[in-house]
Amino acid sequence: MASSNVRESHKLVKLSSNPDHYKRALEVALADRIKKLQAYCPEMAKYCMDSMETPPHVFRFLSMGSGNGQVDVTLLGHLLDAYPKIEATIVEPSPSMNEAFKRLVGENPDSVGSVTFCWHQMTVEDFLKIHDGTKFHFIFMSGVISYLKDVEKVLIDSYGMLAEYGTIAIINVAKDSWFYHFLDAERFPGLGLDRVPSSDVIAVFESIPVKKTETQVIEGAMEITPIFDDSSTLGSTILDMLTHTCNFRETAHPTLVADVLRYASESKLITKEGDKICMKNHRDLIFVQ
Numbered sequence: 001m002a003s004s005n006v007r008e009s010h011k012l013v014k015l016s017s018n019p020d021h022y023k024r025a026l027e028v029a030l031a032d033r034i035k036k037l038q039a040y041c042p043e044m045a046k047y048c049m050d051s052m053e054t055p056p057h058v059f060r061f062l063s064m065g066s067g068n069g070q071v072d073v074t075l076l077g078h079l080l081d082a083y084p085k086i087e088a089t090i091v092e093p094s095p096s097m098n099e100a101f102k103r104l105v106g107e108n109p110d111s112v113g114s115v116t117f118c119w120h121q122m123t124v125e126d127f128l129k130i131h132d133g134t135k136f137h138f139i140f141m142s143g144v145i146s147y148l149k150d151v152e153k154v155l156i157d158s159y160g161m162l163a164e165y166g167t168i169a170i171i172n173v174a175k176d177s178w179f180y181h182f183l184d185a186e187r188f189p190g191l192g193l194d195r196v197p198s199s200d201v202i203a204v205f206e207s208i209p210v211k212k213t214e215t216q217v218i219e220g221a222m223e224i225t226p227i228f229d230d231s232s233t234l235g236s237t238i239l240d241m242l243t244h245t246c247n248f249r250e251t252a253h254p255t256l257v258a259d260v261l262r263y264a265s266e267s268k269l270i271t272k273e274g275d276k277i278c279m280k281n282h283r284d285l286i287f288v289q
């Protein structure tokens with residue numbers, strides 16, 4: 001493929017460099033993903049409860065890269081069933097994500113009104129520098145691994161922050177998903193977000209070593225039908241998410257846009273139901289204790 005397809009030569013802007021655009025794209029294009037993860041919250045809470053029979057006086061929850069809090073608020077609601085006193089430490093660098101999270105907490109006094117929140121608007125890396133040694137009973141990292149500069153350090157330090165009988169839960173893109181296959185497609189250099197294989201995550205923990213790791217697959221599908229309609233705003237937003245680029249359809253070379261659409265339509269990960277086209281979007285849920 002000609003070098004004109006390379007991100008730099010067209011000044012394409014990465015989605016993560018514009019937090020507001022990124023937040024919108026995530027909420028619009030991956031709304032089903034949030035529902036899937038919320039449906040897994042009882043399972044995550046149970047995993048933690050099964051290993052910690054005696055509830056601590058104060059249950060300490062740490063979420064890193066918490067986003068708009070939709071998953072965390074649901075999870076905390078389930079944890080409250082077993083642990084009536086929860087202190088939640090939230091680490092999230094994006095101001096708009098933090099704002100949305102705080103709003104959501106205010107809107108849900110019945111489910112998380114009794115949780116005490118401590119907000120840190122910063123990256124995980126910065127949080128680790130100021131961390132005061134507090135141990136946490138549940139450490140949650142959902143969708144953040146791909147953004148970390150030094151994954152190994154963050155994972156090892158996270159285990160160091162885990163209380164006895166505590167649980168780390170990591171949600172990571174599985175190999176059976178667009179986001180992985182797209183990166184492997186060498187014809188799109190510079191597009192997409194770097195991914196960390198779950199096997200690498202597990203290998204880090206096994207090198208420490210930890211007591212146990214267990215992986216489950218959260219099956220998911222993402223409807224991509226609108227990307228083939230070039231007048232669809234929703235389609236453009238989904239394309240932004242798929243390519244990890246702001247305004248991809250408008251700013252990329254038309255040949256590149258056409259090539260990405262062709263790639264999507266020919267992907268092995270596609271399923272068709274009538275007029276609806278979906279893309280496999282599985283996640284790994286890794287538990288560490």
Ligand SMILES: C[S@@+](CC[C@H](N)C(=O)[O-])C[C@H]1O[C@@H](n2cnc3c(N)ncnc32)[C@H](O)[C@@H]1O
Binds near residue numbers: 066091123
């Ligand atoms: C895919 S979203 C996941 C949000 C949420 N945890 C969820 O599962 O819906 C990734 C989040 O990680 C945040 N993030 C990116 N780099 C980060 C870093 N270095 N440290 C902490 N959070 C980061 C982003 O701002 C974003 O909110």
